[in-house]
Amino acid sequence: MLPTGIHFxxxxxxxxxxxxxxSQVWLAILVAALLVAPFFAGAYLTGIASEMFxxxxxxxxxYITVGMAGQINIAQSAFVGVGAFAxxxxxxxxxxxFLVIPLAAFCTGCVSVLFALPASRVKGLYLxxxxxxxxxxxxxxxxxxxxxxxxxxxxxxxxxxxVFGLDLGSPARLYYFTLAIVAVxxxxxxxxxxxxxxxAMIAVRDNDVxxxxxxxxxxxxxxxxxxxxxLFAGIAGACMAYVLQFVTASSFTLFASVWYLGMLIxxxxxxxxxxILGVLFITIVxxxxxxxxxxxxxxxxxxxxTLFALTSIILGGCILIALIFEPRGLAHRWAVLxxxxxxxxxxxx
Amino acid sequence: xxxxxxxLIEGALVGLVYGLxxxxxxxxxxxxxxxxxxxGEVLVIGALLLxxxxxxxxxxxxxxxxxxxxxxxxxxxxxxxLILERFVFRPLISQPAFAIFMASVALLxxxxxxxxxxxxxxxxxxxxxxxxxAFQLGPFLISTPxxxxxxFSVLLAIGLHAFFTRTRQGLRLAxxxxxxxxxxxxGVSVRSAIATAWIxxxxxATAAAIVLLSGRVxxxxxxxxxxxxxxxxxxxxxxxxxxxxxAGILIGVGEALAMAYLDPLTNGxxxxxxxxxxxxxxxxxxxxxxxxxxxxxxx
Numbered sequence: 156m157l158p159t160g161i162h163f164x165x166x167x168x169x170x171x172x173x174x175x176x177x178s179q180v181w182l183a184i185l186v187a188a189l190l191v192a193p194f195f196a197g198a199y200l201t202g203i204a205s206e207m208f209x210x211x212x213x214x215x216x217x218y219i220t221v222g223m224a225g226q227i228n229i230a231q232s233a234f235v236g237v238g239a240f241a242x243x244x245x246x247x248x249x250x251x252x253f254l255v256i257p258l259a260a261f262c263t264g265c266v267s268v269l270f271a272l273p274a275s276r277v278k279g280l281y282l283x284x285x286x287x288x289x290x291x292x293x294x295x296x297x298x299x300x301x302x303x304x305x306x307x308x309x310x311x312x313x314x315x316x317x318v319f320g321l322d323l324g325s326p327a328r329l330y331y332f333t334l335a336i337v338a339v340x341x342x343x344x345x346x347x348x349x350x351x352x353x354x355a356m357i358a359v360r361d362n363d364v365x366x367x368x369x370x371x372x373x374x375x376x377x378x379x380x381x382x383x384x385x386l387f388a389g390i391a392g393a394c395m396a397y398v399l400q401f402v403t404a405s406s407f408t409l410f411a412s413v414w415y416l417g418m419l420i421x422x423x424x425x426x427x428x429x430x431i432l433g434v435l436f437i438t439i440v441x442x443x444x445x446x447x448x449x450x451x452x453x454x455x456x457x458x459x460x461t462l463f464a465l466t467s468i469i470l471g472g473c474i475l476i477a478l479i480f481e482p483r484g485l486a487h488r489w490a491v492l493x494x495x496x497x498x499x500x501x502x503x504x
Numbered sequence: 505x506x507x508x509x510x511x512l513i514e515g516a517l518v519g520l521v522y523g524l525x526x527x528x529x530x531x532x533x534x535x536x537x538x539x540x541x542x543x544g545e546v547l548v549i550g551a552l553l554l555x556x557x558x559x560x561x562x563x564x565x566x567x568x569x570x571x572x573x574x575x576x577x578x579x580x581x582x583x584x585x586l587i588l589e590r591f592v593f594r595p596l597i598s599q600p601a602f603a604i605f606m607a608s609v610a611l612l613x614x615x616x617x618x619x620x621x622x623x624x625x626x627x628x629x630x631x632x633x634x635x636x637x638a639f640q641l642g643p644f645l646i647s648t649p650x651x652x653x654x655x656f657s658v659l660l661a662i663g664l665h666a667f668f669t670r671t672r673q674g675l676r677l678a679x680x681x682x683x684x685x686x687x688x689x690x691g692v693s694v695r696s697a698i699a700t701a702w703i704x705x706x707x708x709a710t711a712a713a714i715v716l717l718s719g720r721v722x723x724x725x726x727x728x729x730x731x732x733x734x735x736x737x738x739x740x741x742x743x744x745x746x747x748x749x750x751a752g753i754l755i756g757v758g759e760a761l762a763m764a765y766l767d768p769l770t771n772g773x774x775x776x777x778x779x780x781x782x783x784x785x786x787x788x789x790x791x792x793x794x795x796x797x798x799x800x801x802x803x
Contacts, residue, residue: 227602229609273787280539280605281787284738287541288780291731299773413613420606460625467617474610478603479595 158497170349189334193327201326207438208333209394214418214430215344216387221416222424223353224380225360227283230270231415233293234385236407238263238392240297240305243402246314253318256336256393263389264382271381275374278363290409297404310403313396329398336394340387344427347383356380410467417474423484432485437473441466506643511760513644519756520654521716523749525733526740527661528708533742534668535677535701536694537601537684538593540608543709544730545615550710551630551722552623553580558631570633581710585702593698598684619724627723634718653715657749660708665745677701681743735783741796751794755779 163169173179193201213235220228241259250258270289274282297305305311316323316332323332347353355376358366367373396402414437422433448462477484529543540546557573557580568576592611596604634649668674679687680697688694713722716729736755740747759775766774792798 225602227605270784273784275788277787277791279601281791283605284539284734285784285787287731287734288783292777292780295773295776299771299776301771410613413609416606416609417613460620464617464620467613468621471610471612471614471617475592475607475614478599478607478610479592482599482603 172345186338193330198326201330203438203442205326205330205333205398207434208330208337209391209398210415210418210438211337211431211434212340212391212394213388213415214422214434215340215427216384216391217415217419218344218384218424218427218430219347219356219387220380220384221419222426222429223348223360224356224377224384226271226274226278226377226380227280228286228381228384229283229409229412229416230267230286230290230293231384231388232407232409232411233290234263234267234388235392235395235411236293236297236402236404237266237385238389239396239402239407240311240392241389242393242396243311243313244305246396247311249314252316252397256390259393259396260386260389263385263392267381267385267388268378271378274377274381278377287409290412293407294404306403308403310401310405313400313402315400316397323397333394333398336390340390341427341431344387344430348427352376352379352383414470417470421473421477421484423486425483426486428489429484429486432489436485437470440469440473444469510644511764512757513646514650515757515760516753517647517650517654517756518760519736519752519754520657520749521650521712521752522729522733522736522756523740523752524653524657524660524712524715525709525729526736526748526752527657527664527745528705528712529730529733529737530740530742530745530748531664531708532701532705533737534681534745535704536593536698537681538604538608538698538701539742540611540705541605541734542608542612542615542730543705543733544727545612545619546706547709547713547716547730548619548722548724548727549584549615550577550581550706551713551717551726552619553577553584554710554713555628555630555722556623559629570631577710578707581706582703585704585706586699588702589695589699593702594695597694597698598688616724616727625724627721630717630720630722632719633714636719649715649718656711656715657752660711661746661749664704668745673700732779735779735786738783739786739793741793743797744793744795747793747795755782758782 157174161175173182192204196204213231216234217228217231220226220231238259241262242255245255245258246252267289270285271282273285298308300307302309316329318332323329348357355366355371358369358371359373359376359380363373366376399406418433418437419430420433421436422431423429444462444466448465451461481487525543525547528547529540532538532540532543554573554577557568557576558570561568561573588611592607593604596607634652636648638645638647639651640646668678676687676692677697677700679690679692680694684694687697712729713726717726732755736751737748739755740749740751755778759778762778763775786793
């Protein structure tokens with residue numbers, strides 16, 4: 156809902172994300188806050204923030220495949236893994252970072268297309284099962300390849316991140332690196348919705364028969380949605396490789412894929428804002444659980460296993476609650492809250 | 505030659521165990537149209553319940569005969585199925601398939617967390633329920649628990665098939681699997697169908713756990729079998745109960761052959777990849793599987 160007196164004369168103006176002057180001011184404040192944050196937050200919080208940005212990149216990808224095109228993908232973590240391994244391998248050859256990231260993203264996209272091909276025959280749940288196969292096959296393949304290729308069981312070290320001879324090893328510098336990339340991805344993901352391709356994906360999601368009748372190449376759009384979603388996953392994987400300095404197949408599990416999907420569902424499937432809110436919400440929940448578990452452990456109760464169990468139960472519970480009570484997610488709640496605030500003192504309809 | 509036949513027999517018997525897990529998967533789909541990814545976790549919960557009522561109670565000082573433990577496990581499985589129906593799937597009736605699928609994914613991690621919280625991640629010795637050992641058949645050695653389990657899964661498949669196609673109650677479940685809304689408008693209770701589906705699925709999964717784990721160890725890792733059974737269920741056809749053991753034999757034999765002849769060449773990857781490659785091939789070539797209903801959503 157828009158304030159009184161705002162109206163548009165062109166489609167381009169209508170599709171703009173920041174429709175009013177006030178929203179531009181708020182965005183400027185947010186950007187400034189994000190830029191100065193590392194000076195006030197400690198190394199731990201900065202590290203958490205970089206990790207959160209990387210997760211957000213992967214969830215953006217999932218938003219494109221699942222939220223916009225309606226194709227269930229439960230292998231996002233495996234695709235992130237493909238990106239991470241590609242980045243590790245390429246950086247080992249001494250390729251500079253601004254080539255590594257696009258190349259890793261492209262490799263990931265190509266791998267994902269292989270698993271999107273059954274979309275020519277099946278849809279819905281059955282397509283989800285092929286992505287499940289991708290997730291299950293990923294560690295088997297990595298472990299079975301000769302250790303010289305992708306590190307096998309032991310994993311692979313990654314060259315430290317340098318941009319134009321400047322070493323980006325410290326947490327604050329990694330924070331700015333991931334922030335820059337996530338900013339670019341945020342802009343592109345907000346723009347994709349209003350592009351020709353984005354509208355085609357939304358049409359396929361809403362009714363693929365009708366989309367076909369309107370002349371949209373449904374199969375191509377579905378495969379492309381996997382490709383684009385995996386580009387984001389590949390970028391996330393490359394950043395993860397640089398931040399962690401080490402990649403092993405055991406960090407890219409089905410469990411992580413479920414986490415990504417869970418964040419998207421809790422946040423809201425149908426807007427990029429949902430991805431942001433979901434990642435923020437789940438990260439906050441997870442970190443507060445860490446705090447609680449650490450306090451408990453100091454008191455001598457429970458251990459790491461209990462923490463893991465509790466996080467699983469709470470995340471599963473969040474997904475179920477979101478599915479049952481608010482399938483449109485936190486993004487919808489946010490819109491309702493905003494509207495109530497805007498039309499105050501009138502009651503909300 | 506004898507080695508080859510021995511491999512085939514062992515593969516077929518292990519495959520029948522996969523088939524049994526696949527039956528538990530198919531039963532839930534066949535009665536409620538829910539693709540339950542959490543089946544491996546359901547199996548682990550069933551196994552841990554049985555462990556609690558046998559070894560766990562023995563350790564606590566209340567030893568009961570095996571038959572009473574089994575009855576208590578059965579009761580616990582029924583309670584588990586009813587709880588899932590009431591709190592997870594009843595609110596989701598007639599929701600899009602995506603929501604129901606995601607609910608099963610959420611259930612997967614929730615059940616894993618619950619199992620870890622209640623029973624912790626340690627490995628435990630599972631009670632010996634089926635007779636141990638192996639018997640000689642001609643020149644071949646056959647494991648007794650696996651043979652009994654295989655026989656059991658074939659009989660169970662025939663029995664359940666008769667239940668789903670011959671009895672009134674079974675036909676009602678088939679109607680629910682066809683379409684929730686139509687079933688409701690014809691006066692079939694979708695709630696009770698979903699509850700029955702989950703009770704049946706949990707009980708069959710627990711039976712599979714008995715065959716799989718008798719005399720071995722149970723840990724949270726066992727849940728992995730759920731993902732091995734998924735290709736089996738898909739190959740047999742998601743709606744076909746009799747297809748599950750047959751597809752199980754096919755996948756089990758294929759896996760055993762790959763393990764014996766291809767694994768040395770591929771550093772152990774072939775047998776692990778085989779079920780999933782079969783799954784993708786099935787989806788590409790014949791999405792309804794060998795005996796499924798030809799009502800697949802396609803472009």
